[in-house]
Every structure is written in structure tokens, then in C-alpha cells.
Amino acid sequence: MATKHYTFQENQAMMPTKIIVVIVTLLVLLMGLFGYMYIAQEFLGKPVGENALPAPWALAIFIVTGLLTFYVSRLKIITRVTDDVLTMSLGVIGKRKFPLETIEAVKDYEGNPAADFLGYGYRIAIKQTGYIGRAEQAVTLKINGQKRELVITTEKPEELKQALQPKG
Incomplete structure (x- = not known):
């Protein structure tokens, strides 16, 4: 394999x-x-x-x-990007996959994610959902077919944004 x-x-x-x-x-x-x-x-x-x-x-x-x-x-937020899919998971549960071609926009998140979402973990707000960890920086994704934007905290926002760019 x-x-x-x-x-x-x-x-x-x-x-x-x-x-x-x-x-x-x-x-x-x-x-x-x-x-x-x-x-x-x-x-x-x-x-x-x-x-x-x-x-x-x-x-x-x-x-x-x-x-x-x-x-x-063992609880951690795991962010993985392959050549065609963004995978988010909360430890061993809550795994969600987002094809990269469905991501319309990637931008820096303005504000404090933990304070804005009232805590850590998988969070749901009125116009956003988020995987909120200890990192102070985050990116926001606009995904085709999703009502809410996805917010992901990360220690390496520039690397994550680069990985989410369309290939080819």
C-alpha cells in the first residue's frame, strides 16, 4: 500500500x-x-x-x-493537505474532507479565533464553522456549496495557504 x-x-x-x-x-x-x-x-x-x-x-x-x-x-486538531484534498479531523473522530477544487477563496482570519468562537475544538458560529486549536493565527476558507466559511487555526498560515492553492 x-x-x-x-x-x-x-x-x-x-x-x-x-x-x-x-x-x-x-x-x-x-x-x-x-x-x-x-x-x-x-x-x-x-x-x-x-x-x-x-x-x-x-x-x-x-x-x-x-x-x-x-x-x-491524545486530543489534537489534525490538518492535512494532499494534492487534491484538505482533511480536517479532531483526533480520531470528526474527519471531514474538502476537495481542493471546491475551495473558492483562502484568506487570513482577522481577530482572535478562540475568543470569537468561545473556546477550542470543532466550533459552529452563525456564518462560520471552525477547527480552533491553540494557534493564534488562522485562515478562512470559502468553500463552494457550504453555507458557512471554514476557519482553521494554524501555526503556519502561509504554508497552509500555499498548500491550498490549485495545482497545475
Whole structure:
């Protein structure tokens, strides 16, 4: 299988590293609590109070929290441009592809994307949608057939704009 050639690729953190560490730490503590609840009930034979969470629910919450912890620790906005497609994704989910021939205009974004979109991640505003990460600069794309413009934060706006230009 041939590997794809990217004319532009950027992985961008969505949150500051310290915030990710705090969130992951809290999720690990929560995961430990539900893991202990399960082990105490199933293997240690500890008495369970009247209002206690049943062991299968504790196990289910433990597993979901573990998966959420892994996802949050790996959360990044990924921007990739090949010779014919712009691909945007939020970690392993939310992948969207935009053929380069449908991009009508590319321009610099004016303002502070995180403040204008009220946070980080995949954001929807009245006239724009955005993949908003930690970068302070962004580009705006006018895409044929889309009602909203697409805003993408990037550390390298000039390289991204160059990669989005039609080839040939």
C-alpha cells in the first residue's frame, strides 16, 4: 500500500498541556474510584450500602472513563493537505474532507479565533464553522456549496495557504 504524500500536515494541541494534565489526572482518579468500587464488591466481598452503585455499573463507568481518558490525552486538531484534498479531523473522530477544487477563496482570519468562537475544538458560529486549536493565527476558507466559511487555526498560515492553492 502506497503512503500518501502530504503537501501540508499539522497536529495542533486543542488545550494547553497543563489543562490536559489536570483533566487526565482527574479522570484517572475517577477511574480509580470506580475500579476500586468494582474490585471491592466482586473480589474483596466488602459490604455494599443501600445506595451503592452495583458492580456491573462500576465496571462500565470504569471502562468508559478509561477510554475517555485516553481520548482526551491524545486530543489534537489534525490538518492535512494532499494534492487534491484538505482533511480536517479532531483526533480520531470528526474527519471531514474538502476537495481542493471546491475551495473558492483562502484568506487570513482577522481577530482572535478562540475568543470569537468561545473556546477550542470543532466550533459552529452563525456564518462560520471552525477547527480552533491553540494557534493564534488562522485562515478562512470559502468553500463552494457550504453555507458557512471554514476557519482553521494554524501555526503556519502561509504554508497552509500555499498548500491550498490549485495545482497545475
